[in-house]
Amino acid sequence: MDSQIGTLANIHLVGEILGRRPNGLPEEPGVYAFWWLAQKAELMAANTRIVLKGPRGDDVDVEYKDWWPSTIPYPCLYVGKSTNIKKRFSMHIKSGSKVRLHEANSDHSKVKPKTTSCQLRHGIEHVFPEEQNPLNIIRKSVGFSYRNDFSENAVAERFFEEDRLIGRWRPWLNIDSER
DSSP: OOTGGGSGGGOEEHHHHHHSSSOOOOSSOEEEEEEEOSOHHHHHTSOOEEEEEOTTSOEEEEEOOSOOOTTSSSOEEEEEEESOHHHHHHHHHOTTOOSOSSOOOTTOBOOOOSSTTOHHHHHHHHHSTTOSOHHHHHHHHEEEEEEOOOOTTHHHHHHHHHHHHHHHHOOGGGOOOOO
16 A cells, blocks of 8 residues: 555645645644655756765765656655654745755765754755755745554554655655664
């Protein structure tokens, strides 16, 4: 079962969500995903390389590839879980800041994020290092979906669902160094 989180009907453009008052996202726990809705070629032509720090501080060179399965409608950028989907969405987007929050390193090394909860914003700024207004890209090119229909043993089920979707959809921005 791939739940409804990965279907066209449930993926909404971030710009549309941000334009709604209220934004319509639930203040409930769930699993969510960010998607690349623009042309895949634009994403693949961007910075597809990141250098992470390995367990002993060694550089680990990673190249993002077109490895998404054909069963999903768009490339998945990030999958996460939260106790409050609405709050977590806002933490990822950082819509109050139109300028870059993270400097781009010419050696492609991952910079320390402003917070540990803005992986989407941090990732977009890394993939598009020349973009001075990354919020523009996020508004017009990134989609968002979620599911919050977990009932029995919800904490464990959200954990397993996040892990399953990461393994299946292979989102770029979930990659981190091994510890």
